[in-house]
Amino acid sequence: MKPEDLLRHPLPNQTPKLTLNCPLLDRLLRGGIPCGTITEIAAESGVGKTQFSLQLLLAAQLPAARGGLSASSLCLHSEFPFPFRRLHQLSLFYQSHIPNNPLDHIFIQPLHSPDHLLDLLSRLDYIVSQLNIRLIVIDSVAALFRSEFDNTPLELKRRSSLFFNISSKLKYQAQKFGLAVVVTNQVVDVIESSGNLRIGNSGFLCSSGRRVCPALGLSWANCVNIRLFLWRVEERVEEEGGNIGDMKARRFIRVIFAPHLPDCSCEFIIKREGVFGVNR
Amino acid sequence: MEVSSLPISASQRGKLISSGYTSLSSLSSVSPSRLAQDLKISENEALEILKVASRRSGLDITDIGACAIVNGAQTAWDILHEEESSVRITTSCSDLDDILGGGINCKEVTEVGGVPGIGKTQLGIQLAINVQIPADYGGLEGKAVYIDTEGSFMVERAFQIAEACIEDMQEYNSFLRKDFQACQNRKDPKDFLDNIFYFRICSYTEQIAVINYLEKFVSEHKDVKAVVIDSITFHFRQDFEDMALRTRLLGGMALKLMKLAKTFNLAVILLNQVTTKYSEGSFQLTLALGDSWSHACTNRVILYWNGNERYAHIDKSPSMRAASAPYAVTGRGIRNCASNSKRVKMM
Numbered sequence: 001m002k003p004e005d006l007l008r009h010p011l012p013n014q015t016p017k018l019t020l021n022c023p024l025l026d027r028l029l030r031g032g033i034p035c036g037t038i039t040e041i042a043a044e045s046g047v048g049k050t051q052f053s054l055q056l057l058l059a060a061q062l063p064a065a066r067g068g069l070s071a072s073s074l075c076l077h078s079e080f081p082f083p084f085r086r087l088h089q090l091s092l093f094y095q096s097h098i099p100n101n102p103l104d105h106i107f108i109q110p111l112h113s114p115d116h117l118l119d120l121l122s123r124l125d126y127i128v129s130q131l132n133i134r135l136i137v138i139d140s141v142a143a144l145f146r147s148e149f150d151n152t153p154l155e156l157k158r159r160s161s162l163f164f165n166i167s168s169k170l171k172y173q174a175q176k177f178g179l180a181v182v183v184t185n186q187v188v189d190v191i192e193s194s195g196n197l198r199i200g201n202s203g204f205l206c207s208s209g210r211r212v213c214p215a216l217g218l219s220w221a222n223c224v225n226i227r228l229f230l231w232r233v234e235e236r237v238e239e240e241g242g243n244i245g246d247m248k249a250r251r252f253i254r255v256i257f258a259p260h261l262p263d264c265s266c267e268f269i270i271k272r273e274g275v276f277g278v279n280r
Numbered sequence: 281m282e283v284s285s286l287p288i289s290a291s292q293r294g295k296l297i298s299s300g301y302t303s304l305s306s307l308s309s310v311s312p313s314r315l316a317q318d319l320k321i322s323e324n325e326a327l328e329i330l331k332v333a334s335r336r337s338g339l340d341i342t343d344i345g346a347c348a349i350v351n352g353a354q355t356a357w358d359i360l361h362e363e364e365s366s367v368r369i370t371t372s373c374s375d376l377d378d379i380l381g382g383g384i385n386c387k388e389v390t391e392v393g394g395v396p397g398i399g400k401t402q403l404g405i406q407l408a409i410n411v412q413i414p415a416d417y418g419g420l421e422g423k424a425v426y427i428d429t430e431g432s433f434m435v436e437r438a439f440q441i442a443e444a445c446i447e448d449m450q451e452y453n454s455f456l457r458k459d460f461q462a463c464q465n466r467k468d469p470k471d472f473l474d475n476i477f478y479f480r481i482c483s484y485t486e487q488i489a490v491i492n493y494l495e496k497f498v499s500e501h502k503d504v505k506a507v508v509i510d511s512i513t514f515h516f517r518q519d520f521e522d523m524a525l526r527t528r529l530l531g532g533m534a535l536k537l538m539k540l541a542k543t544f545n546l547a548v549i550l551l552n553q554v555t556t557k558y559s560e561g562s563f564q565l566t567l568a569l570g571d572s573w574s575h576a577c578t579n580r581v582i583l584y585w586n587g588n589e590r591y592a593h594i595d596k597s598p599s600m601r602a603a604s605a606p607y608a609v610t611g612r613g614i615r616n617c618a619s620n621s622k623r624v625k626m627m
Contacts, residue, residue, distance in 0.1 A: 002493075003479075003486075003489045003490045003492070003493035003497075004493065004497070006479045006480060006481060006486060006490060007477060007478070007479050008478045008479070008480060009477055009478065010473065010474050011435050011438070011473045011474075011476060011478055012435060013435065014435060014436060015434055015435055015436065030436070034434070036431055037431045037432065038431070153558050160517070161517070161518050161520075162518075163518075164514070164515075164517040164518035165518040165519060168482070168483070168514070168515060168518055171430070171431050171482065172482040172483070174431065175431060175480055175482055176482075197395065197565070198395070198585040199395050199396050199397055200396065200397030201397060203585065203588070218395070218396075218554070218555065218556060219517075219555065221395070221396040221397075222396055222513075222514070222553045224396075225430065225431055225432045227396070227397070256397060257396055257397025259401045259402070259405075259432040259433070259434045259437055260434035260436055260437040262611060
């Protein structure tokens with residue numbers, strides 16, 4: 001391979017995108033999840049990270065006319081158990097647009113450690129081309145890293161070196177095969193006294209009334225191209241007659257940083273049919 | 281401005297174009313002997329071409345021959361003169377331009393660092409577009425090389441910024457040059473994208489290979505006036521057991537880039553990430569790649585958040601004093617901060 005082979009000239013007109021199968025969410029992301037880069041979805045548990053992942057796994061199989069990639073998808077999951085029943089439930093809504101059974105084209109692989117992930121990534125070349133995979137979802141990357149490392153400078157250094165290694169391998173595959181890569185991340189609470197480092201559009205992320213920030217710190221933030229944040233606000237629904245009703249959760253999605261998107265946000269709801277944006 | 285508009289003979293024109301000198305800006309930095317060598321013509325003939333070209337681009341460098349007699353030697357006075365007349369690449373944010381002394385300087389390596397989401401890539405894309413502003417509008421009319429190591433370059437974003445740049449040029453036109461007809465040739469955003477040479481890099485070996493290859497590439501495309509590397513850091517933050525080797529590789533790369541900037545009179549912009557450094561019991565933010573790397577660049581600009589505003593700080597510069605200025609990332613690209621109610625100045 002010669003250096004000039006890396007030259008892409010002229011530039012393509014558009015980056016291919018993977019739809020979220022909802023016009024409002026697609027509008028927020030200007031068409032969907034871009035191929036060739038890493039998109040991170042960060043949220044506390046129970047806001048909808050996994051729901052987004054499952055929806056994308058199915059949407060990848062949609063034909064290009066519907067914004068999909070008409071290809072298979074690979075899901076690497078480190079949070080157990082994998083929600084097979086929910087996936088099956090969602091797949092029923094996709095059957096009419098996809099010729100075969102959608103579940104036949106989702107490949108699922110459990111992950112147990114960061115080294116396991118690295119090992120898998122280096123063997124991905126063959127799998128991706130054989131199975132026509134265009135989407136890789138890692139749910140979640142934080143679960144892999146949160147137990148294994150001590151809080152000493154040396155261990156943290158080893159950890160961040162692993163981050164860069166994993167990210168670089170993912171980006172290589174994404175670039176080579178035009179894959180969309182989505183990783184989910186957990187959040188950690190922000191303790192007031194600790195140095196407050198602002199990353200991205202908002203210095204102040206709140207979920208369920210607590211101050212949070214995406215896990216894995218600054219070095220991982222350097223490893224992803226796009227970061228989306230989901231959060232939840234508990235609201236008391238006022239019922240007719242002034243009675244105080246039940247608590248109701250409202251969910252939102254926001255672009256924290258992305259090379260092609262402005263700072264914007266949108267409310268979404270989780271229904272039986274999947275995740276949908278709400279216009280308010 | 282194209283070389284084809286010069287009043288020179290057709291054979292000279294042919295020779296110029298076939299050896300890569302396609303625009304006037306590519307002729308601005310070359311010496312007569314070098315040109316003679318590249319075109320295989322006599323030195324007098326080369327000098328003639330350069331005179332015609334410099335007259336056309338509005339600079340009257342009559343003593344160009346005098347410099348070339350003593351090969352390589354230049355008086356400090358000449359260098360000062362050259363520096364004052366050299367065109368800088370605007371950032372499209374006049375506050376930022378002010379503290380930079382008018383923009384990003386050619387012949388120098390400028391490093392820009394900041395946290396994720398602060399706008400490093402935005403600045404990179406903006407400069408790749410702005411280097412192409414025609415000479416009529418005070419630009420360099422060059423081309424750009426964009427080396428993407430992170431995969432953050434988005435074509436649609438570059439397209440948006442190019443569109444905004446064209447709108448600004450038209451606005452400038454209608455304000456100041458109502459009767460001037462030469463500016464009518466309207467540029468298309470597609471032309472801007474065509475003039476960005478995009479390299480996608482997936483490992484540090486590729487990165488080193490491309491930087492070694494750049495010299496050859498630029499000598500074939502002499503109108504390249506900006507090289508943006510987004511980011512220099514990414515592939516050097518993994519798998520390096522031997523830190524001394526990393527330092528050597530980075531040092532070698534920095535030297536190559538500096539030489540490239542000098543010989544071809546182009547601006548090199550390196551984007552860098554930030555990291556936390558453990559010192560005296562606390563973690564502090566610094567630019568990545570360590571202390572030895574901080575010597576590698578001529579200029580260093582750090583981008584940071586100040587409340588809800590983005591700021592740029594000149595951390596290191598041989599000619600400008602340390603200063604900070606706010607800037608904003610808008611839909612149209614890098615612009616002045618909105619709260620700073622001065623009108624956005626283009627040039």
